[in-house]
Amino acid sequence: MADLAEARELARLVVRLSETARAHFAAAVAEVGVPVLLARTILLVDGRTPMRDVADELGCDPSYVTGIADQLESRGLARRAIGKDRRVKVLELTDVGAELQTQVAEAVDRRGPFGHQLTAEQRRTLRELLELLLSESVYAAAPNCTYEEVGTGASWSSPTVS
């Protein structure tokens, strides 16, 4: 069936393009001299940002943010402060960190593949198609299976298990 072949091809292209986008991001932030994870964190810190929020936005465990915050502090890019709720620690950029935030954003924008090669109309069309795919796919794809469940099937420990 030609439709299936085209659907597979689209899946391949989307995955490849996302890898390209990640590589662009990595190249852009390498240019500025910041590891990817720190750059992502710097971009999402806005004012006094609770560490918990950072974990949510990065999609990682809160314990992992401890190490990120340590790195940012030791580089002088951000500092911890106590929140109104005294359990909470917020992250805020230093002056150096804020300047770097701007540099990172500019480097990423300059490198991005989406800004240069498409006309405004093409970008709009692409966005509509992508949103259409994303809006439905959660339901259409896995009616009896949440994504969180996926992969709980003893995926496979290690090649050296044997």
Place this chain on the structure above:
Amino acid sequence: MADLAEARELARLVVRLSETARAHFAAAVAEVGVPVLLARTILLVDGRTPMRDVADELGCDPSYVTGIADQLESRGLARRAIGKDRRVKVLELTDVGAELQTQVAEAVDRRGPFGHQLTAEQRRTLRELLELLLSESVYAAAPNCTYEEVGTGASWSSPTVS
């Protein structure tokens, strides 16, 4: 600049869609009861396939394929055989493996987000836009930097490094 905002949004959508596509694949193969990496290998084995070719197509180190082949053999899905060049070992599917290959392909096709939600014309448009982005981005994005070089900048060992 509105263009930059839209470019960033497109990047976000593409990354999200690729994650959705991976989740679809994972859900589809979980349904059939095979770990993702084994399913990917089963899908690419065609006749007598040298293990080296498997490594190339999976994009991993040849040593890693040893473990994959061990798993496939222990599940009775494939077997090793000696190639004409006696250094080479080829992987070939067993009858059970061949049947599973069909099941996996069907499950993946059935679940895929690209088959159901777009018209034939929308799929064609999407493919053209994606190909346009992929055709140029390698050059336009990183003129002085191959992707292989990216990330060699001492990215960051571990959060527990303190």
Place this chain on the structure above:
DNA sequence: TATTGTTATACTCTATAACTATA
């Protein structure tokens, strides 16, 4: 009792280096 952040530890995935057999 529930939540935030921290610490120590464990796990998954993958690569590197050294080795064997064949070319």
Place this chain on the structure above:
DNA sequence: TATAGTTATAGAGTATAACAATA
């Protein structure tokens, strides 16, 4: 000498569990 596959090991990245402080 170079290449295919194997083995053992190491590393990066991330999560889990137990904990202290605060709510």
